[in-house]
Amino acid sequence: MRKRLRKTLSGRIPQEVLSHVYNSYDIVGDIAIIRLTEASREYRRIIAEAIMSIHKNVKTVLAQISPVQGDFRLRRLEFVAGENRTLTVHRESGCLFSVDVAECYFSPRLFYERMRVARQVRAGETVVNMFAGVGCFSIIIAKHSAVKKVYSVDVNPAAFHFMRENVRLNRVCEKVIPILGDAKKVVREKLRHVADRVLMPLPEKAFEYLPHALFALKDKGERWIHYYDFEHAKKGENPLEKVRLRVAEKLESLGAACEVPFSRIVRTTGPNWYQVVLDIKIER
């Protein structure tokens, strides 16, 4: 698609600007979210029309005008072309997700991770999703495994609103329990020692919240934490090993021993920066 965007734009914007057009963009439901450089900004409508001509299902193009920021992990968006709205329905792995992309975090790029984790959930498990957003991991787990319950926590009232709507939309009300609040407080007050598996899909806070993840886990049995983090690694360094060492040391200080049978780089987030996931098995 990248090559196709540049090819479609060729002849419609100056040749020297072409190399300043970002190659990648997200498509959430029927909304495309692009990023603009200083040089390409002037041509945003042409870029948006090219994207709509490539992806016939895209009805709206928005430009991201700030980094993802704040507790709710939101980005500021500016309308560029098509229908002026931020509400859409995204389809992923046989599930539907209603989302307002201006009010809630949503990344279609995590689709592989969501199914990868769902495939590991065993029959009868209880899962705590500490940073659930509009409920993607939770609902995909409910749809694709024989999970007993998924407690699905988010602190953003808008994400909670859409999570509830998505639970209804996907008919998983029996399995997914949306909870509004800070995961730290929710775990302490309502979810002590209930979980076989804890999801921590918020790299900015996962390390800080590790003690609370441990607190959510049952006292015995096979217990897992899916831990997401960012790491910097220079040439010759292994970002996965750096995170593994940091987490193992932290867990050790909390009195837990662990094994990390699987880890992977989810994506590159900048020069020498990586988003990683560790599947952590708690041994004691």
Ligand SMILES: C[S@@+](CC[C@H](N)C(=O)[O-])C[C@H]1O[C@@H](n2cnc3c(N)ncnc32)[C@H](O)[C@@H]1O
């Ligand atoms: C990266 S998003 C989660 C992505 C989501 N799991 C998915 O698959 O789309 C992080 C979410 O954590 C929520 N969040 C941030 N701090 C929180 C906290 N202390 N407790 C609970 N949720 C929190 C944000 O509102 C945001 O929706």
